[in-house]
Amino acid sequence: MNRNLYLPPEPHPAGNPTPHPWTRYVALGDSFTEGIGDPNPESVGGNRGWADRVAEELARSREDFAYANLAVRGRLLHQIVDQQVEPALALRPDLITISAGGNDLIRPGGDPDRLAERLDSAVEQLSADHATVVLFTGPDARESVLGNFRSRTAIFNENLRIIAARHDALIADMWALRQLVNPQMWDGDRLHFSPLGHHTIAMMVLETLAVPHSLTPLEPQPLPHKSWRAARTEDLVWAKVYFVPWVLRRLRRQSSGDGVLAKRPDAAPIFGPGMPPGAGG
Numbered sequence: 355m356n357r358n359l360y361l362p363p364e365p366h367p368a369g370n371p372t373p374h375p376w377t378r379y380v381a382l383g384d385s386f387t388e389g390i391g392d393p394n395p396e397s398v399g400g401n402r403g404w405a406d407r408v409a410e411e412l413a414r415s416r417e418d419f420a421y422a423n424l425a426v427r428g429r430l431l432h433q434i435v436d437q438q439v440e441p442a443l444a445l446r447p448d449l450i451t452i453s454a455g456g457n458d459l460i461r462p463g464g465d466p467d468r469l470a471e472r473l474d475s476a477v478e479q480l481s482a483d484h485a486t487v488v489l490f491t492g493p494d495a496r497e498s499v500l501g502n503f504r505s506r507t508a509i510f511n512e513n514l515r516i517i518a519a520r521h522d523a524l525i526a527d528m529w530a531l532r533q534l535v536n537p538q539m540w541d542g543d544r545l546h547f548s549p550l551g552h553h554t555i556a557m558m559v560l561e562t563l564a565v566p567h568s569l570t571p572l573e574p575q576p577l578p579h580k581s582w583r584a585a586r587t588e589d590l591v592w593a594k595v596y597f598v599p600w601v602l603r604r605l606r607r608q609s610s611g612d613g614v615l616a617k618r619p620d621a622a623p624i625f626g627p628g629m630p631p632g633a634g635g
Contacts, residue, residue, distance in 0.1 A: 373415045374565050376486065378621050380422045380447040381405040382438045386490075387425035387453050388617060391546030398423075399617030402549070405451065407556035411567045412449075413623065420621035422447075431455045431469050435476045438616075443479065445621045450480050451526070451559070453490040459506045466506050470513030477521045487523040488562065489514050493534045500545070526562045528555065 381387050389403020397406060409421035422445055424438045434454040442450060454476075455469045473489075481487045491514055492507035500507075511529050518525050531554065533539060539551035547555065550572055560567040 376449040379449040380442045383425040383453040384429040385427035391541035392552040404552040404555040422621040423618040424616040451488040466510035491529040493528040
C-alpha cells in the first residue's frame, strides 16, 4: 500500500462541518512546512506540522479533498521556487501555501528586497490559474536566537504584504501571532516550532482562510523558574547539540535537507491524528 494514501475521513460525529471551496491543497516550503519540531511516527515522513493539521481540518467537510506537501528542510528560496513550483502546479491545486525565504534571511548577506523580487514572480505563477495562495510573514522572534535577524524579517514581511496585494493572495500573519513569543511554542533547537507552536499556527491559518475548525487553543503552563546556573547549563548543551552543528553545515555549504525528499509528493486523501474517532477503519 502507498504510505501516502489514506482513506478519507468519515463525517464528523456532530454532523458535517461547514463546507469550504477547496478540494486540492499543496504546501510548498522548507522545514517549517515539512513539520520539523512536531515529530509523530504515525505521520508521513515522521513529522506532522501545521500544514498536516490544516489539511486534516479541511478534509473534514470534503470527501474529495486531497493534500500534497512538497516542503523539504533546509531549502533556500530559489530552491523552493526552482524545485517545487512546477510540481505544485502540475497537481492543479486550488489552494496553495508557500513559506520561503526564512533560511535566506539568516545567512550572511540575506537581502529581503532581492528575496521578495524572486518570490513575487513565483506567486504570480502560482496564482495564474486562480488558486488561493497563502503567504507567511516571519515571526517576531525577538526573544529567540533568531532575534538578531528581526529587522530583516520586518522588511521582508512588508514586501510580502505588497506581493499579496499584487496577486490577490492571503497573508498568514505569524508576526502578529503574539503567542509565538512564548518559549513553549519553540522546539528544543530554538529554530523550529514545537507541537504546540505548530498547532497554534494551524489555527491561525484556518482562521485566515475563514474555515470553521475543531482546534482549540492550548494554554501553555508557565515555565518553572530556573536558577542562573541551570539556565547557563541548558545554553551550553543547546550550543553543543544544535548551534555548533548548524554553523559547521553553513561553513561546509551543507543543508539539513540534503538527500531528503518531499514527504507527500502526490495529492492524496489525508488522514491523521486530527480525524474523528474511527475514521479510516
